[in-house]
Amino acid sequence: MSKFKTSRRGLLKGSASIAALAGTAAFFGPWRHTHVYAQGQKKPVKIGFTCDASGQYGNSGQDDLRGARLAIDEFNAKGGVLGRKIEWITADTETTPATGSRVAERFITREDCGFLIGAVHSGVANAITQVAAKYGTIYLNTNSSAPSEAGENCSRVKFVWDGNGTNFAKATVKNAVQSVGKNWLLLTNDYVWGHTTSNATKALVESNGGKVVDNLLVPQNTRDFTAYLLKVQQSKPDVVATAIGGDDIKALRTQVAQLKLEGKPAWINNQQDWPDIWGAPESLFGVFGTTWYHKLQLPGVEQFLKRWQASYKDGPIPVPGNVSYNGYMATKELLRAIERAGSTNNIAVIKQLEGLKVSATDRMQHYDAFMDPVTHQMQQTIYLARRNPKPADNSDYYEIVSWSEPKSVIDDAAAAKCKLVAYDQVPTFEL
């Protein structure tokens, strides 16, 4: 085994070529189009879905897409919007900001998409926002929950539909400091969402008399958390607050469960996305936030569940969760806003979305929701949940323990950080 003929240079060059090929292949295809030909001469309204199909948030990206597609199918079944059918196109944004930018640019300039929808990763969402802002294209950030998305990285053309890290932290921190303990340790995914979420948690812990004893930054795509879990044990905190997402949180949950560390210290997982839960409910622990659950006893939930299941009979996840819900709600409200505006003019639609108020019934949540016109973030009911000890069926993973009114969990710091440009500085178009 000592002699070999493969040159290192050849090996590295070859591997680099393969990597480049892989990246290029993912960008150039396969692309998915749907063509719903409009009756008469009316041009269809075209939407570009910037959804991850691979990488850390590949599963969530596709769940987001399923929700958004359902909203379009429902509108098309009623004749579309403004009498025009709705077409859509999607491509894998790969949980990578650079790919997100390229896909957005292509959708706007070559595919004539008037609207972009979809994001889970805040870095990708921010990259898409930059492109959308350049062309004045309305962009719906459906599922990226970094506080910065409606703070320093807000935009006149972007609307944020998920609860953010601050909303979830506000729903949990005060009670936990008082009832569990003052010493907190933060586990933070080392990118925008993780940092901004942990910053919000830290501020809330300190303002409520608690203390952050350490903040361990976890690189994205970490699979082995043993070093962190040893450090957690050595630090002996009362509470561990995590801002870890995607495949990373799945690995963390599995390893915490293996060590049976889920009881002490107490764990608060800022937000858990349903696609990250599905498949490994046995490792679900601690208290966590969400915006929706398919077993909420509220009007419309059961009907929505049935419609969703009828559309995705062979899907990888049999019931919708918060991610698919956000995709559905965002798309539905965009199409309603176009109808109210009576036009696809971007400024007219932006104004409609800025004034958006949605009843609790329409939202399938406990409280009425509204779009904050200053930050462009949907202010909505925030739920706290934990693992369900008595599931009614094999999809009943959560026990909802409380829900907070939108105003009680509002991100107070966002308004000062968000600087929206004036309408006349936004490129105007009508498709």
Add this chain to the structure above:
Amino acid sequence: MFFDLLPHLLNGLTLGLLFALVALGFMLIVGLMEQINLAHGSLFALGAYFALVIVGGENSFGHLLGPAWHSIPLGLRYTTALVVAPIAVAVVGMGVELLMRRTYGKDPLFGLLLTFGAAMVLEEAIRGLWGTRDYVLQTPSAVSGGFIFQDLIWSTYRFYAAGIAAAAIGLVWLLIEKTPYGAVIKAGAHDNEMVRALGINLSRLRLFVFAFGTLLAAIAGIILAPIWGIRPHMGVDAVVPAFLVIVLGGIGSFWGAVIAALLCGMLVGLAGAYASEWSLLSIYILLILVTTVRARGLFGKKSLLEA
């Protein structure tokens, strides 16, 4: 201070052994066949999925192999999976090797492209067969849970996994260095014409080596599955550190790969505890430093290209 550090050194050691296990099959095929098997990660994943089918249990595949099979104790099912699943993956690996034969002796890029294609086909096949959801591989209670050492809870499974890794390293070393088969395999890599002239069937030899390399990939997949989780793209998590370890250790060097894996494990373990944001990056920095000073890796033999 030392007692604070000790857990992280121990953790680094176990992690290093796991890195070595992941790299072992990859290293064997590169070192002995001069072929970079980019399907290593997908075969790693396939091993985990095959094991999942055999072990079964809640939230996996129910009773795919029949209720009679699934009524036997978990320990027996798990042991069967550890033996049968790698053999099944080795058969798939043989198929890949048969396809690769036309690339031997040609530009290495052909082999790279073929195994890259095979990786994509395998990953899509996994998605098609088992869907995109995540699964958890059940493990027997004897190797599950934790134990207390130095006031800290340690994962029993992690030490079991490190033990399997150490055993695999030892067995591969014995096979390569201490058996006549190993001698023939090494001779085939050195001078295949002479080996053929001696009447040895080189094609069969290559098939055996490739199958053995994929068998090791599958064992790594089964061992790592309870730690990393099972999902279609889990192979990517394996192939990147495997590639890094063999380049760092020196392509073709068995002990180079093992030492590089231990170094990487130590570095990730210590960085995770004391400079957590650098934990993954640290091994890439190490690779850059080593290859800058010593292009052939830590223990790679001098080649004509370095003249």
